[in-house]
Amino acid sequence: MKTFLKKNLKYTFLLGVIFFISCSKDDPDAINEQEYISNVIVTLASEDGETQTVDWDLSEMNSQNINLKVNTNYNVNVSFINSSDPTDVENVTLEIIDEADEHQVFFEFAEVSVNVSSASNDTKVGSRGVLINSVWNASTTGTGLVRLYLVHQPTNFNATTREAMGGFNDVSIDIPVSIIE
Amino acid sequence: MNKVKFYSILLFKILFYNNVIYSQSCDYFLKGKILDSHDDSNLIGAIVSIQGTNFFSQTNFEGEYLINGICPGDYVLVISHPNCKTIKKNIILLENKDVNFYLEHHINELEEIVLQESKISRLRKSVQEVSLNINEVNSYGSNTLEEAINNIPGASILKTGNSISKPIIHGMYGSRVGIVTDGFRQYDQQWGPDHAPNIDFDSFETLQLIKGAAALKYGGDTSAGSIILSSKRKIPKDTLLGRSSINFESNGRGSKINSSLEKSYSNGFYINGDITGKKYGDFNTPNYILSNSGFEEASFSIDFGRNQINKGWNVKYSNYSIEPGILKASHIGNIQDLFYALNSKQPTIINDFTYTVEAPKQQAKHQKIIFKYFKLIGNNSKLELGYNYQENKRKEFDLRRGGRTDIPVVDLSLKTHILNASLSGIKYEDYNFEVGVNGFFQDNFSTPDTGVKRLIPDYYKFESGIYLLGDYKKNNSFLFEWGLRLDYVAYDSKKYYYQSDWQNRNYNVLYQDFELYEVFNQILTNPKFNYINLSAQTGISAILSNTSKVNISYILSQRAPNPSELFSDGLHHAMAAIEYGNLGIKTETSHKFLVSFSKNSKRFNLLVEPYISKIFGYIFIEPTGLKQTIRGAFPVWTYDNTDAFLTGLDLSSKFSISEKLSFDFGASYVYTQDLNDNEPIILIPPFNSYQRLKYISREENWSFEITNQIYFKQTRFPDSNFIFDFIENGNIVSKTVDISESPPGYNRLNAVFSTDLIDQKNIKSNLRIIGQNIINTNFRDYLNRMRFYASDLGRNIQIQLNFKY
Numbered sequence: 001m002k003t004f005l006k007k008n009l010k011y012t013f014l015l016g017v018i019f020f021i022s023c024s025k026d027d028p029d030a031i032n033e034q035e036y037i038s039n040v041i042v043t044l045a046s047e048d049g050e051t052q053t054v055d056w057d058l059s060e061m062n063s064q065n066i067n068l069k070v071n072t073n074y075n076v077n078v079s080f081i082n083s084s085d086p087t088d089v090e091n092v093t094l095e096i097i098d099e100a101d102e103h104q105v106f107f108e109f110a111e112v113s114v115n116v117s118s119a120s121n122d123t124k125v126g127s128r129g130v131l132i133n134s135v136w137n138a139s140t141t142g143t144g145l146v147r148l149y150l151v152h153q154p155t156n157f158n159a160t161t162r163e164a165m166g167g168f169n170d171v172s173i174d175i176p177v178s179i180i181e
Numbered sequence: 182m183n184k185v186k187f188y189s190i191l192l193f194k195i196l197f198y199n200n201v202i203y204s205q206s207c208d209y210f211l212k213g214k215i216l217d218s219h220d221d222s223n224l225i226g227a228i229v230s231i232q233g234t235n236f237f238s239q240t241n242f243e244g245e246y247l248i249n250g251i252c253p254g255d256y257v258l259v260i261s262h263p264n265c266k267t268i269k270k271n272i273i274l275l276e277n278k279d280v281n282f283y284l285e286h287h288i289n290e291l292e293e294i295v296l297q298e299s300k301i302s303r304l305r306k307s308v309q310e311v312s313l314n315i316n317e318v319n320s321y322g323s324n325t326l327e328e329a330i331n332n333i334p335g336a337s338i339l340k341t342g343n344s345i346s347k348p349i350i351h352g353m354y355g356s357r358v359g360i361v362t363d364g365f366r367q368y369d370q371q372w373g374p375d376h377a378p379n380i381d382f383d384s385f386e387t388l389q390l391i392k393g394a395a396a397l398k399y400g401g402d403t404s405a406g407s408i409i410l411s412s413k414r415k416i417p418k419d420t421l422l423g424r425s426s427i428n429f430e431s432n433g434r435g436s437k438i439n440s441s442l443e444k445s446y447s448n449g450f451y452i453n454g455d456i457t458g459k460k461y462g463d464f465n466t467p468n469y470i471l472s473n474s475g476f477e478e479a480s481f482s483i484d485f486g487r488n489q490i491n492k493g494w495n496v497k498y499s500n501y502s503i504e505p506g507i508l509k510a511s512h513i514g515n516i517q518d519l520f521y522a523l524n525s526k527q528p529t530i531i532n533d534f535t536y537t538v539e540a541p542k543q544q545a546k547h548q549k550i551i552f553k554y555f556k557l558i559g560n561n562s563k564l565e566l567g568y569n570y571q572e573n574k575r576k577e578f579d580l581r582r583g584g585r586t587d588i589p590v591v592d593l594s595l596k597t598h599i600l601n602a603s604l605s606g607i608k609y610e611d612y613n614f615e616v617g618v619n620g621f622f623q624d625n626f627s628t629p630d631t632g633v634k635r636l637i638p639d640y641y642k643f644e645s646g647i648y649l650l651g652d653y654k655k656n657n658s659f660l661f662e663w664g665l666r667l668d669y670v671a672y673d674s675k676k677y678y679y680q681s682d683w684q685n686r687n688y689n690v691l692y693q694d695f696e697l698y699e700v701f702n703q704i705l706t707n708p709k710f711n712y713i714n715l716s717a718q719t720g721i722s723a724i725l726s727n728t729s730k731v732n733i734s735y736i737l738s739q740r741a742p743n744p745s746e747l748f749s750d751g752l753h754h755a756m757a758a759i760e761y762g763n764l765g766i767k768t769e770t771s772h773k774f775l776v777s778f779s780k781n782s783k784r785f786n787l788l789v790e791p792y793i794s795k796i797f798g799y800i801f802i803e804p805t806g807l808k809q810t811i812r813g814a815f816p817v818w819t820y821d822n823t824d825a826f827l828t829g830l831d832l833s834s835k836f837s838i839s840e841k842l843s844f845d846f847g848a849s850y851v852y853t854q855d856l857n858d859n860e861p862i863i864l865i866p867p868f869n870s871y872q873r874l875k876y877i878s879r880e881e882n883w884s885f886e887i888t889n890q891i892y893f894k895q896t897r898f899p900d901s902n903f904i905f906d907f908i909e910n911g912n913i914v915s916k917t918v919d920i921s922e923s924p925p926g927y928n929r930l931n932a933v934f935s936t937d938l939i940d941q942k943n944i945k946s947n948l949r950i951i952g953q954n955i956i957n958t959n960f961r962d963y964l965n966r967m968r969f970y971a972s973d974l975g976r977n978i979q980i981q982l983n984f985k986y
Contacts, residue, residue: 024707025675028639030700034632035582037811058811059681085701095583108908147908152514153580155529162908163521166529169514170582172813 032085037092039081040148040173042066044136047073056148056173065176066146068114074136075119078105080150080171093132096150097123103170104151105131108162111144112177128157143178207252211272213280213560214244215260224284227262232269243657260284268490281560281608283490306652307662307720308395308734309777309790313388315410316424320933322951322979323428323437323459325382331890334849335392335790335831337866340965341375343433343464343974344476344505345543348378349964350392350406351792351829352851352865356743359396359403362410362549363497365569366399368597368623369547370637372745374864375966379547379573381480381501383439384455386413392792392831393775394716394738397648398603398617401666401716402740404771404796412497415443415451415488423986432953432977433475434534435461449493452485462536467957467975472532473539476505491557502546506538511970512580515813516905519757519969520918528971540578540586548572561608567601590633594626615650625744636751637744638676645669658724662734664717670741671711676748677703692764710747712768714739720775732777742766746800746820756966759808763820771796786835792828799825801855801862804901816903824856845873852897860899867895867923867963883936890931895923895963924968927960929953944986951979 040056044066056063068074080092096103100123107116115137118129147162148171155166215227223244230237231248234256238246253275261267265284272280311333321328327346330336337349350358360367360378362385369379382388389409394400396407425440437459445451459478464471479502486495510528513519522529553567573596576589603617621644627635648666675697683689683704689696695706720734749762773794780787805819829851836844848870853862875886903918931953938946957976961968 024673025639025641027697027705028627028635028675028677029629030677030703030705031629031632031634033634034585040811056811061809092582099582099584110908110911110913113911145913152582162517163524167514168512168518168580169813171811172515172517173811 032088033082035092035170036082036084037080037150037171038083040171041079041081042148042175043077043079044068045075045077054175056175063173063175065178068136068138068177068179070138070141070179070181072137076116076134076136078132078134078148096130097132100125100130102153103130104128104149104154104157104165104167105134106149106151106162106165107131107134108147108149109144109177110147112138112142112146112179113140114138114146114177114179138179141179141181143176145174146177147172147174207250209251209253209274209277210247210249211251211274211278211280212245212247213278213282215240215246215262215282215284216244217284224262224265227260227265227284229282230259230261232257232259258282283557283560305391305395305397305650305662305664305718305720305734306660307722307732308391308393308718308736308775309732309779309788310389310391313390315382315385315388316426316983318388319383319426320935320949320951320981321931322953322977323430323981326378329382329388331871333390334833334847334871335829335851336390337869337964339374339864340962340967341377342471342474342505342508342511342965342967344461344474344503345375345377345507347371347374347376348408349866350390350408351794352827352853352862353405356740357403357405359400359407360410361396361399361407363412363551364399364553364565364567364601365549365551365571365599368571368595369545369573370575370593370595372743375543376545376575377503377505379501379503379545380410381455381457381478381482381499382410383457384412384441384480384482384499385410387411392790393718393734393736393773394771395664395718395734395736397650397664397666397716397718398615400619400646401648401668401714401738404736404738404740404769404773404794412484413443413453415445415453415486417447417449417451417488418445419447420445424984426981426983428979428981430461430977430979432974433461433464434536435459435475449487449489450485451488452483454481454483456481460536463532463534465534465975466972467959468972469527469531470534471508471971472528472530472535473506473509473542475536475538476503477538478503486553492555494554495551496553497549497551499549500547502544504538504542504544507541507543508967508970509539509541511967512541513757515810515815516757516807516903516918517813517907519920520905520907520916522970523919540580542578544574544576544578544589546574558604562604562606565601565603565605567599569597569599569601571595571597571599573597585632588631590631591636592628592631593637594628595623596626597621597623611653611655613652613654615648617648619644619646619648621645634751635677636749638674638748638750640672640674640676640744640748642744643669643671643673660722661720662722663719666716668714668716668739669711670714672709672744672747674708674744674748676706676708676750678706678750680704682750688764708747708764710741712741714741714768728782729778729780731779732775734775736771736773736775738771738773740769740771740800742768742800742820749820752815757815759815759817760802761805761817761819766800766820767798767822769796769798769800769822771799784837788831788833790831792830794827796825796827798822799855799862801825803858803899804903807903807905814905816901823858825862826854826856827862828852841877841879843875843877845871845875847871855899858899861897863899863901864964865895865897867926868893881936882940883934885932885934887930887932889928891928892926892960892962894926898923898963920969923963924961927958929958929960930955944984946985947983949979949981949983951981953977953979 038058042054044052054063082090117135119133119135122129122133150171151167152170153167159165215224227240229246238248240246258270318329338346339354340346392406394404422443428437439457441455443453457480462475464474482499484497510530549571551569555565575593577591579590600620605615607614623642625640646668650664652662654660695708697705717737722732747762749760775792777790802818802820807814808817831849833847850868853865869892871890873888877884901921907914933951935949
């Protein structure tokens with residue numbers, strides 16, 4: 001038995017080459033994420049000439065408050081920035097304007113009531129404003145929040161709720177809002 | 182039993198039962214066994230004669246021959262069998278000799294879907310296995326894997342829509358189920374629940390399924406079980422054989438075409454080619470179209486070599502590619518979108534029927550080349566050597582901004598080299614041994630061109646294994662079997678982490694050694710892991726009476742974590758989930774007891790298979806919180822170890838009511854529990870059962886069968902729900918996103934009508950009309966990951982034409 005095994009095992013072991021390679025992988029290239037959005041900047045200019053800039057920064061996951069005066073029109077601009085590579089800050093808003101037919105900016109307010117309409121300088125697809133530039137007007141005072149969406153490929157662009165709009169969120173952030181007299 | 186075999190046994194019973202036919206004064210004897218060189222089974226009724234003399238013997242039920250009273254001298258032995266090619270052997274007889282001979286056993290056409298045990302080599306004799314003929318499996322529909330699994334209690338499929346499906350055995354899938362094709366494990370990023378095996382099942386002849394890590398020859402880490410696909414055995418005979426089949430289907434308005442051609446010569450040379458093509462458009466549920474659910478598949482293989490009695494070689498190349506669409510409505514943003522999708526009665530996007538597949542979609546291509554050689558050494562042992570190279574390319578496309586939809590978000594290239602060597606049939610008295618070694622090297626590359634963080638990093642994986650299998654067989658009614666396997670597994674990976682993630686998970690303290698250098702907000706690391714895994718199997722197989730048999734087996738298996746469990750890092754759009762691997766994952770160790778009891782009488786066949794299993798360090802993924810991103814909130818799922826308990830019962834039976842009418846019944850149930858968190862394990866098949874009534878008219882060559890499949894509601898599932906703050910009518914409302922609840926139970930009715938069109942010697946053709954879900958049941962399947970978004974498939978009528986020539 002033993003000699004038999006020895007005789008035949010020899011073949012198996014001789015031919016069974018086992019890999020033991022000690023080299024290591026080459027260092028892969030770091031990836032700078034292309035469709036990344038690191039900041040959402042909301043600029044609000046009131047009809048009396050006051051401006052306010054709110055920067056929602058991904059690394060901090062929050063922003064300052066938006067402060068509004070009741071019954072006052074604000075021109076609101078939303079811009080989307082990719083600053084993941086500090087040497088090459090990218091304005092993603094341009095990409096969204098290029099693909100305006102697939103995108104919609106949308107605001108949902110909680111605990112406060114703010115009327116939103118497309119501004120005269122807004123990007124339009126037919127009669128639909130993308131709401132990159134919009135006009136806000138708050139009807140009552142209070143504190144609450146705005147959920148700012150960038151919706152990609154909505155099934156119903158003109159819907160009044162996010163649920164009815166369909167599509168999927170490229171951006172969904174909450175910014176606190178306070179409205180004073 | 183086939184006719185030839187039956188008559189030869191009968192003849193031999195009547196005439197020559199274990200007898201010496203002729204004798205003379207010399208008193209040496211020659212004895213031994215005649216065995217089938219494929220599976221070591223005894224060849225009954227083989228004739229051993231000494232050329233030029235009147236000496237001969239016919240083998241008995243044990244395959245034994247005995248020739249007495251031979252004078253010393255040089256002889257030529259002629260060994261023949263009705264189903265085999267006759268061989269001649271020179272022998273010098275100077276003393277009593279015990280010599281075994283191997284014959285190449287010709288296989289008759291296999292007509293039954295479940296093969297007779299003797300026709301295929303069983304992997305482990307003390308573990309019950311199921312063998313299916315793939316051509317026959319196809320008679321139930323064109324999705325070969327799905328139809329095969331539907332015939333096996335205890336096996337199920339995990340689906341992502343209708344074109345991506347992977348096998349589940351005893352509730353487990355992915356890296357716990359090994360798929361072996363032509364003697365080599367398949368390596369195609371099998372860790373992903375939405376990664377279907379990149380295999381053309383139609384190009385194989387048989388599918389064997391073993392529930393448990395008993396296929397130690399191919400690895401010891403697949404605790405759930407293995408699926409072994411084998412090509413057709415080539416007959417050393419001058420023949421040209423062809424087979425073609427074409428399917429037309431109403432659901433998906435598609436077609437599948439498969440054709441193969443085989444040329445063999447009597448000297449053992451053969452060449453074989455196989456080609457399959459599939460094209461389907463959008464499928465539909467009973468009520469609506471599943472937009473972007475079509476797919477396209479193309480594959481071919483070419484195989485040539487030489488098969489002789491005592492040696493042989495072959496080379497096989499295969500090429501497989503598939504492009505399945507993913508349901509458009511399943512591409513969602515964050516958890517809020519998922520909630521809306523769950524709320525919606527039907528998918529949020531339903532377009533008109535089209536054959537066009539757009540993003541989201543997958544593309545996979547798998548190429549494989551195999552070199553194999555075998556040689557019989559001495560009279561008993563068989564040396565087998567094999568090398569296999571596999572190249573898998575996988576791309577996943579999502580809806581992207583800025584014209585990037587044509588750039589994949591996942592783009593992986595996996596190259597695997599495998600080397601196998603084994604020596605089987607080492608015999609010592611009643612003991613039988615097999616030893617073997619496997620070597621494995623794998624290179625995964627994830628291209629940076631995607632512009633998306635790598636889901637799986639670049640890595641090298643090395644593996645080497647050694648195994649020893651043995652059995653002890655005193656007589657035909659009792660067998661004791663055991664096997665041991667030792668594997669060394671090593672990973673050498675290069676992965677970028679965001680520095681914030683690296684620190685949040687405390688990796689900067691635990692795995693400081695892995696750190697290489699920082700690139701802005703990322704850090705390059707070099708995680709290296711190695712594992713030593715032990716696996717073992719032991720069992721007995723005993724014949725209790727003329728009609729009943731029992732197998733009892735214990736299986737130990739250890740599995741090193743797969744790359745996804747260690748390194749996964751990314752967003753799953755269809756699940757709105759961020760998945761994180763875990764560098765701290767340890768090896769999982771599974772203990773499993775399997776019993777199978779079978780009873781086979783003329784009228785009634787029964788197979789009952791209970792099992793019980795405990796897995797220490799069971800690797801699973803669990804929700805670990807919500808992560809706020811700029812795209813909103815996402816549930817984070819992280820891999821971890823726990824201890825798991827599994828038990829279940831599989832049952833299958835067949836009653837022959839009359840010669841023409843039979844009734845089949847099968848059922849399976851599996852119970853699982855996560856012992857650390859005290860909750861059930863996710864995605865476990867619910868109790869299910871099938872009942873089939875089959876009528877065969879042999880005179881008129883037609884048959885009809887109707888099958889009812891029942892799936893109960895899975896009542897045991899873990900709670901993976903999330904609470905999320907929605908804005909409704911100007912107010913913040915907290916709501917539960919219920920992703921845990923299983924859908925209600927359902928039943929599905931399928932029917933097959935089959936009739937022969939032409940039945941001549943050189944051409945046979947057959948027509949089948951197959952109806953699936955004929956009552957158009959509207960259902961959602963717990964094991965379909967698209968169940969959140971849409972119902973499952975509605976009625977499908979297939980017309981299938983088969984030709985053999």
